[in-house]
Amino acid sequence: MFSVVKTSTTQPKGGRDGAAGRGITIKEAKMKVANTHQIVLAGTSLGVRNTFHSIVAILTTLVVVTTVCLRQDGGHLPPKINASGSNSSSSSSSSKCDLFYGKWVFDNESYPLYKEKECTFMSDQLACAKFGRKDLSYQNWRWQPHHCDLTRFNATALLERLRNKRLVFVGDSLIRGQWVSMVCLVDSVLPKTLKSMHSTANGSLNIFKAKEYNASIEHYWSPLLVESNSDDPVNHRVPERTVRVKAIEKHARYWTDADFLVFNTYLWWRRPVMNVLWGSFGDPDGVYKGVEMLRVYEMALRTWSDWLEVHVNRNKTQLFFVSMSPTHERAEEWGAAKGNNCYSETEMIAEEGYWGKGSDPKMMHMVENVLDDLKARGLNVQMLNITQLSEYRKEGHPSIYRKQWDALTQEQIANPNSYADCIHWCLPGVPDVWNELLYAYIFHQ
Template sequence: MGRGQQMSMYDVEKSIPGGGLRSMTKRRVVVVALVSFFLPFVITSTYLYYTTPDAATEAMLFLQRRPFSGFSPSLTDDTNASSIINDTTGSETNTTDSLDAKQEEVDAEDTDPEAIELDPSETNSSANETSAALESSLQEQAKNSTSEILPLLTMGLSNTTNSTKKEACDLVKGSWVPDSRPPQYTNSTCGFIQGHQNCMKNGRKDRGFLHWKWKPDQCELPRIDPPSFLTAMRDRSMAFAGDSIARNQFQSLLCVLSQVEQPDHTYNAPDDRDNVWVFRKHNFTLAIYWSPYLVHVEDKEITFSSDNQTRTVAFIHVDRLDKAWVDRIPGVDILQLSTGQWWFKRGLFLQEGKPLGGHICDGWAECEKEIGFADPYRTTIRTILRGSLSIPGYSGTTILRTFAPEHFEGGSWNNGGQCVRTAPGGVPVSSLTKWMYDIQMEEFLNVTSATSGSEKDRIKVLDITNLAQIRADGHPNSFMRFQPFAKEFTQKIQNDCLHWCLPGPIDTWNDLLVESLRDAVYKQ
C-alpha cells in the first residue's frame, strides 16, 4: 500500500460490521483472564523479592537511589543505576575524597606489619585451655549447621554482663534475624564515608549483609531516630576517643544523623585524626579524638641489635591518661572510650615513669623483661575508667566499648587472610578476642564495684563483642579499594577484615549505644 493507504488493525476491524465491538470485547475478556491468572504470582513474587535478606541487586539499587525523608536535596543522587556506588570511575560529589588521602596514612598504622604480631608467650596456658573449649564448641556448631547462616547463634562470651545495672531487657543476649528494611543511609546519601569503608562504591555487589538486625531475646532494639535524638541532645555534646574502629563507629553515627541535618565541620586536625562537627540547628557537637591506647604514649626511635635496624617503638605509660582527649572533654555529656588491637604491637610499658617490661622484646636493649601486653592492658582499662571520673570540668557519662573482633580466615592480614562470607555466623571466637573481652569486663566490674553513689552511674559498658563476632560478613575484605569489575578483578590487594563497611553491622553499635543510654540521652 502506498503512503496514506495503510490501515491499522483497528481500522480493519471497524470496517467489518460489529467486528470492532466483538474484537474489543474479546480482548477485554482475554486481558481480564490473564490478569486474574497471573496477579497472585506477581504479588507473591514481589513480596518475597523485597523481604528476602539477600534482596536482588536491582531492588537495592532502587532503594539506595532514593534520598531518605528530610535529607537535603543538594546531596541527593541522580537516577542513574550506578549511583549506588557513587560513580565507580572514582569521582565523588561528597567530602570523602578530600579526607581519604590523609586518613589512609592514619589507617595504615592499624595494619602495620607489627600490628598483630604476637609473642608465643602471650597465650598462656589458662587462656588457651579456656578458649580451646569454647572454640571447639563453636566449631562443632558451625560444622553441624546446614549453611553458614547462623542467625540464632548467641556467643555469651562472659557471664559478667548481667552484673551491671539490671534493665527490663538484656540488649546483649539475642541473635541476628532477617530484616527487610533498607539501611538508614547509603553511600549516596552520606558524604562522610571513608574510601576504604565505602564497600559499595568500591565494587561490592552482594547486599544481603545489609538486611539483618540484632534482635534481643526479650525485646526489640530500635533504630536511632535522628530527629528525636538530636532534639534530646540539643545544647549538648558527645565524643569518641580511640583508634580507627572508634572513628568507624563515629562516622556511622554521623551518617545516620546527617539524614536530617547536615553538620558543620568546625575542626579538622592537620593529620585528620581529630575532627569536630556541629549540628547548628540543635547546637549538638559530635567529636572524634585519635588515641589508640587512651593513655600517654611516647614514640621513640630504637636501634635493634639483632639486625641494626631503627624502628619506632611505643613507650606506653599505663597510669597516665592521654591529654589528646582528656584536655578536650570538659563539658562533654557523653564520652565513649575504646582501645584494642594496638596493644598487639611491640611496646615498652611504664608505670610511675619506670619500665615494667615490654611486649616482643627481641633485640632492643631498652626492653629488659618480656611481660606481654595483658597485664599492662588490664591496668590501662582500670586507669581510664577511674581517671575519667576525676577529670576537671567533666561530669558526663563514660562508656567503655568492648573489644571489636576481626574475622580473617585462611591466614592473617598480611599472608592471605580474607573475609568473604555474605551472611552471619560461621567464624568461632578466637582465644585472643575472648581474652581481651574478659579483661575489659573484669576491670569494668572491679571499678564499678569499688565506686559508689552517682559516680557509679557515670561509668557504663557498651558490649558489642558478642554481636560483632557473628558478623564476619560485614567487613570490606578486598573492597577496601576500588574494584571496577568486582568478580573479574584479579589484582592482589590487602584484605580488610577488621574495619566495617558503611552502611553495615557497625550501625547497630550506635543503636545499642543510644538505647543503652536512654536515661542519659533522653533525660528531662
C-alpha cells in the first residue's frame, strides 16, 4: 500500500545517509587516508599480500571520503529521473535516488511554504481559501522521496541563480498555475517596491520582475506549443480545436533567449481527433484534415523539438518538460460513488501506484521518445515527472472554491459536482512541490 505518513516535524537538513549519520567527519576520513598510506609504506617488507590488503584499504577509505564530501556539499544526492510513469526496479536501490518515487508526509510546521493571503500575485482561479474552502490540510503535505531528501526551497538562493536571467514557463493553464506558485514562492522575500508584474504580446506573456536581481519569472500562453485557434489567452474556448503542426515561430520568438525554459502540453489534446491545418488561419487555400490525436501530438512535439535543436543556446539554456498533470473527475476510479468527482474530497488516495484514466501513458511515452531523440542529437531536455505523485492528490483541486468566470445556473448550484474544478490545483499546494523538483534540478543539474 502507498504510505501516507503524518508528522508535525520539520524536514531534516541533510540526507538520511548524510555524513552525520555515518559517524565520520571529512577531517577524520582524511586522517584515515594518511594513516593507511603510512601503513603501505611501512609494510613493503611484509610482502605482496600485505601490500594488496593495504591498497584495498586505501580504495575503501577514498570511497568513504568521496561519499562524505559529496553528501556534505548541499546534503542531497543529485536527482535521478524515471520518466516512464511507473516505478522502476532501480528506485529501490539506496545508491540511486528517483525524486519522483516516494510518499506524501504531513508536515504542518514547514508547510505551506507561503501564505495564500500574503502572495501579492495570487490567482483567483487557485485561491481556494479565499473562496470559501475551510479544510486547509491540502497545504501541509511535503513530498518525501524514498532514498533521499528533496532540497528545501530557498527563495533568495533561486533569485541569486536567476540574477540577470529569464525563467519562462510555456504552455497551458496548468503550467500557468506552476508559474503562479513560483512567483508566490519568491514574492515574500522581495520588498514591495522591488517587484512588478506586467503583460505583453497581447496578454500571452506575463512577466514577474525581481528588480534588485534583474530577474524575471514569466509565463507564455501556448496550450498546444504550436500555433492553434486556442492561442488567445482569454478567448480560447472553441468548439473545434485546430492546430498548425508545422508552425511554432509565432510563439517561440518570445522565449528564444530564455535561460530556463519549462514546457508542458497535455490538457488541450484530450480528444480523439484534432483538426490539422496546412496553411494559415484565414487562408482560403488552407487544407484542413481530421487526424487521430496521438499522431497530431507527435507531429507538434517534433516541430517543437526541431525548433529547440536549431535555436537553443546549449551553453546557456536549461530545458525542462513537465509531464501530464492528472485530473480527478471520476470518483469511481478511486472507489467512491459513481457520478462524483473531487468535490468534497479531503483526503488523498492511499493506493500506491494509483493511476487514473485521465492520464494517458501513450502520450507520456511519446514525450519520452521525442526527448530521447533530442538527447541523441546532443540536446538535453529534463523531464519533470510529476504525474504519479500528483495522482494521489485528489483533495488538492479547487473544486467549487475558486472564482467562477461565468454566472452559475440554478441547476449547477443545486449540484456542485457539475461545476467542480478537478483539473487545476489550489495554492499553496501540489504545484509548489513541482517547483521544489524544478529547483532541485536547477541547482544540481
